Amino acid sequence: MDFKKQLKEGLLTKNPVLAQLLGMCSTLAITTSLFNGLGMGAAVTIILICSNVLISALRKVIPSQIRIAAYIVIIAGFVTMVDLLLQAFLPDLAESLGVFIPLIVVNCVILGRAEAFASKNGVLASAVDGLCQGIGYTVALVVMCVIRELLGSGTFGGGLLGENGAGIQIFPADFAALQMIMPVGGFLTMGFVVAGFQWLLRKVENKKKEGSK
Amino acid sequence: MKKESTLMYILRLTVTLLAICAVVALALAGVNTITKDQIAANKAAKTTAALQQVLPGVTDVTEVSFTDATGTVRKVYKGESGYAVEVAPNGFGGAITMMVGVSAEGQVLGISVISHAETPGLGAVAAANTDKGVSFRDQFAGLVSGITIGDGENQISAISGATISSQAIVDGVNAALECVKKLG
Numbered sequence: 001m002d003f004k005k006q007l008k009e010g011l012l013t014k015n016p017v018l019a020q021l022l023g024m025c026s027t028l029a030i031t032t033s034l035f036n037g038l039g040m041g042a043a044v045t046i047i048l049i050c051s052n053v054l055i056s057a058l059r060k061v062i063p064s065q066i067r068i069a070a071y072i073v074i075i076a077g078f079v080t081m082v083d084l085l086l087q088a089f090l091p092d093l094a095e096s097l098g099v100f101i102p103l104i105v106v107n108c109v110i111l112g113r114a115e116a117f118a119s120k121n122g123v124l125a126s127a128v129d130g131l132c133q134g135i136g137y138t139v140a141l142v143v144m145c146v147i148r149e150l151l152g153s154g155t156f157g158g159g160l161l162g163e164n165g166a167g168i169q170i171f172p173a174d175f176a177a178l179q180m181i182m183p184v185g186g187f188l189t190m191g192f193v194v195a196g197f198q199w200l201l202r203k204v205e206n207k208k209k210e211g212s213k
Numbered sequence: 214m215k216k217e218s219t220l221m222y223i224l225r226l227t228v229t230l231l232a233i234c235a236v237v238a239l240a241l242a243g244v245n246t247i248t249k250d251q252i253a254a255n256k257a258a259k260t261t262a263a264l265q266q267v268l269p270g271v272t273d274v275t276e277v278s279f280t281d282a283t284g285t286v287r288k289v290y291k292g293e294s295g296y297a298v299e300v301a302p303n304g305f306g307g308a309i310t311m312m313v314g315v316s317a318e319g320q321v322l323g324i325s326v327i328s329h330a331e332t333p334g335l336g337a338v339a340a341a342n343t344d345k346g347v348s349f350r351d352q353f354a355g356l357v358s359g360i361t362i363g364d365g366e367n368q369i370s371a372i373s374g375a376t377i378s379s380q381a382i383v384d385g386v387n388a389a390l391e392c393v394k395k396l397g
Contacts, residue, residue: 058233062229062233063229065226066226066229070229070230070233073234074237077237077240077241080244081241084244087248087252088251088255089251098306099306099330181335182332182335
């Protein structure tokens with residue numbers, strides 16, 4: 001097990017959102033304020049760790065023919081638990097994320113990691129994988145949130161900082177492009193962030209190749 | 214190793230999945246028991262807070278039974294200064310549950326959104342505790358039945374980018390006003 005390598009994969013080379021392009025639906029929908037991004041990222045990370053651990057522990061018991069059904073039941077169980085706990089103890093966040101919490105069930109990041117990693121690796125490695133992928137997911141969400149919130153409503157830290165959680169106003173809301181917090185802004189931001197990210201990755205890779213020559 | 218018979222094979226798959234489902238169901242029942250009361254308490258607190266907001270200074274309310282044809286009106290409470298009507302018009306992301314305070318003369322006293330699933334940053338502004346949200350909701354004060362979107366008499370201006378959510382709230386307020394008209 002190599003924590004450093006797994007963290008690098010989760011954050012960079014195999015970032016669930018920016019490199020594997022998984023879990024797009026919630027990524028496009030909820031990245032409108034910093035609070036949403038952090039909350040969603042935390043929820044997904046917790047569920048990812050739990051489901052990875054359990055699926056990894058049961059990987060020899062679950063027959064491969066019914067593995068997808070078994071994974072979905074396990075994931076749905078954890079998602080519902082997180083949903084209920086959020087509603088009970090963090091009602092503000094539950095309200096803000098709304099339907100996207102129950103929709104984590106069909107978030108490909110989680111099923112993808114169950115299939116690609118947890119079903120083939122040990123419990124500890126799977127837990128670390130869940131954590132690293134979760135961090136990668138959260139970072140990607142936060143980057144998109146910051147860009148969209150700044151351009152779309154002219155604020156930073158919406159839902160967390162400022163008066164009544166309205167965020168810190170960087171420039172007047174009248175100059176903000178509302179489109180950026182609408183779905184079209186989600187797609188635009190996604191495209192540019194992924195392109196920029198891939199360009200950076202490529203650049204670093206090329207430099208490494210040249211260095212080894 | 215002996216080859217597994219078809220029956221055993223089917224049984225093995227079924228029993229494994231059944232066992233997983235049973236364990237997950239048990240765990241969920243456990244979490245539900247822990248959170249049930251807290252969730253109910255959160256909802257009750259929200260309703261009380263909403264009542265306080267739409268009927269200022271209310272101390273005692275009684276529930277009035279009311280059935281309307283449209284199904285928008287959920288509950289009607291009668292307080293000292295008027296009625297508080299819980300309505301659930303259809304917004305962009307499902308029903309918007311909100312409380313509308315109506316004076317005995319049929320004027321809006323105030324509105325408060327209890328729960329909704331509108332788009333964050335757009336329709337959700339209508340329910341948010343920000344300047345924008347508060348000024349949107351304050352527009353309704355003093356209006357009478359038949360509110361529309363616009364900038365004239367008895368009209369409110371919609372939240373930009375959230376026409377459907379704004380219209381839903383207008384529908385809800387109108388339904389509440391109609392309801393009080395029928396009761397009064």
